[in-house]
Amino acid sequence: MSIIGEEPLPPGALEVETLGMTMRFGAFTALDDVSIRVAPGSFHALLGENGAGKSTLVKCIMGFYHATSGELLVGGREARIADPRHAHAMGLGMVYQHFTLVPSLTVAENLVISRKDAPAVIDWGKERAGLDAFMQSMPFRVPLDQTVARLAAGEKQKLEILKQLYLGRRFLILDEPTSVLTPDEADEVLGHVRALCEAGEISVLMITHKFREVTAFADEVSVLRRGKLVGQGKVADLTHAQMAAMMIGAEKDTTPAPRSGTTGAPVLEIDGIRALDRSGLKEIDIRSLTVRAGEIVGIAGISGNGQMELMEVLTGQRPLMAGAIKVEGAPYSATRAEAQRLAVRYLPEEPLRNACAGRMSVIENIAFRSFDRKGDSPRFWTSGKEMRARGTELIAAFKVKVAAPDGPIAALSGGNVQRAVLARELTGAVRLLVISNPCFGLDFSAVAEIRARIMAARNAGTAVLLMSEDLDEVMELSDRIVVMSEGRISYEVTAAQASLAEIGHHMGGHA
Secondary structure (H helix, E strand, O other): OOEOOOOOOOOOOOOEEEEEEEEEEOOEEEEEEEEEEEOOOOEEEEEOOOOOOHHHHHHHHHOOOOOOEEEEEEOOEEOOOOOHHHHHHOOEEEEOOOOOOOOOOEHHHHHHHOOOOOOOOOOHHHHHHHHHHHHHOOOOOOOOOOEHHHOOHHHHHHHHHHHHHHOOOOEEEEEOOOOOOOHHHHHHHHHHHHHHHHOOOOEEEEEOOOHHHHHHHOOEEEEEEOOEEEEEEEHHHOOHHHHHHHHHOOOOOOOOOOOOOOOOOEEEEEEEEEEEOOOOOOEEEEEEEEEEOOOEEEEEOOOOOOHHHHHHHHOOOOOOOEEEEEEOOEEOOOOHHHHHHHOEEEEOOOHHHHOOOOOOEHHHHHHHHOOOEEOOEEOOOOOHHHHHHHHHHHHHHOOOOOOOOOOEHHHOOHHHHHHHHHHHHOOOOOOEEEEEOOOOOOOHHHHHHHHHHHHHHHHOOOEEEEEOOOHHHHHHHOOEEEEEEOOEEEEEEEHHHOOHHHHHHHHOOOO
């Protein structure tokens, strides 16, 4: 087998293949013996849940990571890629999920400055002639004189792809390329990409979670689960149900967490809420969602389908465009006073960043909910002695492992930060608990304890809204499961009737 550099790569679309690619981060194996071949001129889809290893694989291909073991072949020859610039020099390019364009510059300016050989003084007459000729050779075009800020989302995504082609890339990795596009825009962009593959100009590896797009545009599909390659084949030979089964895994017996008590009256009621998503281009639109006392409603969905925005709406961090939220029948806009009065508590994703002041002490962070109150009444001074006594008591009760209670909370491990925030949020009467990915990145013992705390709150009559990208967690803890896809609730089922395959089907956007 020759090594790239000994002889030139063949012209046209590139073949790229990983052989036994493995990537370890300490004791954690993110990618385990993965072999995938993207044939020249093919449109290859890469499926998998969050954390399945998709991003790790493409980062190894592009030189962001150096694989622990395994090989990468480009054009049938061994490639030792030092960094992304080296990957670019070999004709490999990547179109990221979020735009990398300069909004204030024109399309022409964005293209020219992206070149490694862009001159310090640009001869725009010469460059414009070259750009016109390039655009004439493309199956789709974007107006060269328009500033990027004035382009529609679909045009921006086209420009990201055109930029890679302009730079001579012959193998493209597309990372969720339609996440900020409407369905019509997505079909148009992917249709153009498919045409370029069929013409033999490029090969494509597309990370996606949308089965419809896989079926409509891809030739072959590979599926990763927990770092391993668990299935692949020609798209024409696979159904959506088969792809979902590979992505989610086989049905298995899940021992439900112990439950007691009965479901009570509605606590959280969401009615027709609309809000812009993180891109500012699309909306989340929740027609109706109710969570009752003594019930856990689990929201399943692949990252980027509106869960983060819903959490931000419920915590008052994202404004509503329409609709209403009620807690215990009263209008709710997530002010601190409302949260105190209605006993609403939160455990957001990445609590050290979203629910803590990292440089303040563990005791101070635990006291955030109550430092200015004595019982149910506000007060005008803070008792350091009371705060310390109460904080020390909760640290012990929730088994928060700290070197010193007065030390910064940022010094704690992830699991102990979670325990500290739960100590704060679950103390006292709690009518509504809103949680996002509570066990992400934690070890087994921390996961078991935190899930037990959530179930204990539910059994005590708390209404719990659980958003999690861990489908096993949703299945284990929830009384009722809803699926979010494209910013909307696309499916609802009781836990007793839930099927992993059916939930995976709807997570992939196929109703």
